[in-house]
Amino acid sequence: MKYLILDGCPRKGNTWKVTEAAIEQIKEQYPDSEFEELNIYDQDLPFCTGCSNCFRIGHEKCPHYGIIGNIIEKMERADGVIVCSTTYNWRETSVLKNLFDHFCFMLHRPHLFRGKALVITTTGGTGAGKSAKSIASTLLGIGLNRCYRLSIAAISWNAYVPGARELRKISKKTSRFAKDVRSRKLHAPSLLSLIPYNIMRGMGQNYAPGSEYPTADGVFWTDAARKGYAYFPEVRLSLVKRAFGQMFYTIGKTLGGQKSLLVTYKK
Ligand SMILES: Cc1cc2nc3c(=O)[nH]c(=O)nc-3n(C[C@H](O)[C@H](O)[C@H](O)COP(=O)(O)O)c2cc1C
Structure with missing residues (x-):
């Protein structure tokens, strides 16, 4: 090792x-x-x-x-x-x-x-x-x-x-x-780790190429390799954790899509 x-x-x-x-x-x-x-x-x-x-x-x-x-x-x-x-x-x-x-x-x-x-x-x-x-x-x-x-x-x-x-x-x-x-075992993440991961995954959907403020985060999270997963696809997740992650994904996507919360930058 x-x-x-x-x-x-x-x-x-x-x-x-x-x-x-x-x-x-x-x-x-x-x-x-x-x-x-x-x-x-x-x-x-x-x-x-x-x-x-x-x-x-x-x-x-x-x-x-x-x-x-x-x-x-x-x-x-x-x-x-x-x-x-x-x-x-x-x-x-x-x-x-x-x-x-x-x-x-x-x-x-x-x-x-x-x-x-x-x-x-x-x-x-x-x-x-x-x-x-x-x-x-x-x-x-x-x-x-x-x-x-x-x-x-x-x-x-x-x-x-x-x-x-x-x-x-x-x-x-x-x-x-x-x-x-x-x-080399990949442990399942704690519930706490799933929160920022999925908030970022959700928010990232609002910054995809073609959006008002496209970012590297948007490219990363809209990639098919990770968009649909509540955690790194290589790490196994229980159904409960998947549902938990999905809930924070939806919160991130919905709140992050609000006009007042959109993260802007000088173009
Ligand atoms: C600038 C400075 C700040 C320190 N702050 C703390 C502290 O907040 N609490 C504490 O108990 N010791 C504090 N120490 C002591 C060191 O953390 C301690 O001696 C440590 O083991 C030194 O590690 P080192 O020999 O690898 O540099 C401080 C020492 C220095 C030089």
């Missing part, structure tokens, strides 16, 4: 120690695992300029596509993605947030449905759970199939040494993640 590590930390400190322990666990469990690390700081990714090209005319038109396109391609190729971040002000680092700002078009057009993620965060005392939750919500929103969260209170600025209890926690969570990656 191929693992991509997206390191959102500015230095190899406490968070990296936990990440290394997680990598060791996976190597021990599955020696044929391959790892590639991408340090987000080193990418020199400029801030998102808010041009909205990605939403309107396609993410290939992002002024920073050279960097973003490369990261997304690596995520597409990976079986498992490990995202690590220290906690600043109870959230992920700004560099990771900046990357996620560039990923926002995938909240509109999710596609990374085969991927599974392990989110690793550390904090001095409090907030690691909040930063992990924030990262996980983006990863699930852009389509990833499952997201495991590992949060550690290091109680140290720069000299963290995981104790026996924490090593057990790291090993248990990482092992579940690696086993799931290995299984």
Whole structure:
């Protein structure tokens, strides 16, 4: 299995120690695992300029596509993605947030449905759970199939040494993640994940080519390959979940089609 590590930390400190322990666990469990690390700081990714090209005319038109396109391609190729971040002000680092700002078009057009993620965060005392939750919500929103969260209170600025209890926690969570990656199983989404997916699918119908404000979202959602499905067609859904998704599709399509709610742009 191929693992991509997206390191959102500015230095190899406490968070990296936990990440290394997680990598060791996976190597021990599955020696044929391959790892590639991408340090987000080193990418020199400029801030998102808010041009909205990605939403309107396609993410290939992002002024920073050279960097973003490369990261997304690596995520597409990976079986498992490990995202690590220290906690600043109870959230992920700004560099990771900046990357996620560039990923926002995938909240509109999710596609990374085969991927599974392990989110690793550390904090001095409090907030690691909040930063992990924030990262996980983006990863699930852009389509990833499952997201495991590992949060550690290091109680140290720069000299963290995981104790026996924490090593057990790291090993248990990482092992579940690696086993799931290995299984290649595509889990059914939660009801909560079906809401944004289907609202977007519904709204997208109002932005098809030939409409007043055509967008890349409109092209994506009116494509026959996904228009009629309450979730990625490759992922099996129960009848109840299909009906649930369909309800939010109808809400998105109807409300999104109201003149007052139509998202405009300068032509
Ligand atoms: C700018 C900054 C902000 C921080 N914010 C928090 C915080 O909100 N809550 C907290 O408990 N610790 C906070 N810390 C402590 C770090 O989260 C903690 O030491 C972390 O383990 C450092 O990870 P690293 O060694 O990988 O950089 C902060 C540290 C820095 C430098």
